[in-house]
Structures are given as structure tokens and as C-alpha cells.
Amino acid sequence: IQVVFAIRKDKFKDHPTFAPGLELVEEEDQITHLKQLDDKVKGFEILNVFKYDTNYEENEAKFQLIKNEILGSDDEDEEGDDEDDSDDEEEEEEGMEITDLTGTNMQAL
Numbered sequence: 001i002q003v004v005f006a007i008r009k010d011k012f013k014d015h016p017t018f019a020p021g022l023e024l025v026e027e028e029d030q031i032t033h034l035k036q037l038d039d040k041v042k043g044f045e046i047l048n049v050f051k052y053d054t055n056y057e058e059n060e061a062k063f064q065l066i067k068n069e070i071l072g073s074d075d076e077d078e079e080g081d082d083e084d085d086s087d088d089e090e091e092e093e094e095g096m097e098i099t100d101l102t103g104t105n106m107q108a109l
Contacts (some may be wrong), residue, residue: 007015035041053059
């Protein structure tokens with residue numbers, strides 16, 4: 001316990017909040033927003049309304065291209081594999097017949 005209090009007294013100088021190599025944004029480029037709990041907040045009610053997208057397929061394809069450009073195309077291959085596996089499992093379950101060998105129906109009669 002004394003060690004913990006000594007670390008706290010030193011203001012955690014030996015324990016940085018994050019590793020120096022992980023600082024992705026320079027301090028002068030960081031933007032911070034200070035909000036008080038008592039302040040009135042102007043809501044954007046227009047954002048709470050669902051709007052039907054007539055070009056959904058086209059916009060989704062554009063989004064996938066941008067996503068693959070940023071994250072890489074490996075994500076798309078992994079998602080496709082998961083879908084194929086689930087289809088195979090469903091087909092196996094449909095074709096499998098389950099036989100009850102516990103004899104519970106005989107006991108209930």
C-alpha cells in the first residue's frame with residue numbers, strides 16, 4: 001500500500017498514460033471540445049429521421065470500395081468465408097434426422 005501511495009505522490013511519472021510510440025495525432029493538431037452538463041445542447045432533429053435511399057445498392061458498392069481501399073481487401077474475403085460456413089452448417093442440420101433414444105415418451109405414457 002505504501003508503494004501505491006508513493007507512486008501516486010510522484011504523480012505517476014514512471015507510469016505514462018500511453019506509450020510514446022502510440023501518439024498518432026500531434027498535440028497542436030488535436031481538437032478538444034469542452035461541454036458542461038448544465039449547458040443547453042442544440043439537437044439536430046433532422047438526424048433523427050430515417051430517409052429512404054433509392055440508390056442503396058450503388059451507394060453500398062461505393063462504400064465497400066472506399067472501405068477496402070482504407071482497410072484492405074482481406075476483410076471482404078474473411079466475411080465471405082463466414083457466410084459460406086454458415087450455409088454449410090444449415091444444410092447439414094436440415095439433412096440430419098434426430099432420433100430420441102432416451103425413452104421419455106415411453107415414461108410419459
